[in-house]
Amino acid sequence: MENGIGICTPFVVEVVWAIFIAPKAAIPVSVPLTNVLKISLFSLAALTLFLTDKKGLAAVFLVVAFINMALLHLFKLS
Template structure:
């Protein structure tokens, strides 16, 4: 059972990293000038990481209840999926959507 728990938590961590990568990819692939690309390509994932660390992370500085945490996680992941979709990576967005839904169902149905 411990192996399953660590596997689920490991996949969830990889989903967090993929969300940050999706925001970065979106920012760097906008049809704007290089300054905006750099600003959003670095700034968007940085802001999301700060938000995640403040409210959602296990050792968050402002912890929230589990239902609020689930809603915030779903918002972040939905925005990452939208970022992939609007970056012309619709198939990758669909795959990420499926992984997020399955992983969150597994994680929260097991009481973690």
């Protein structure tokens, strides 16, 4: 199961990011939906780390991702 998660998660993240979130996205979405997608993808990445027994790294990644998103929102950079 760990190999499948490790292979599938980056692929799913890449596809969703390219289609909906990237600056030149094929299907641009609103800012609130973009933020929801970002949170979902970062959470999926943290979950993948957690399920592959990298619990500390998962926690650090999730905290840094949310702090980054909060600062981007605070300074209106997203």
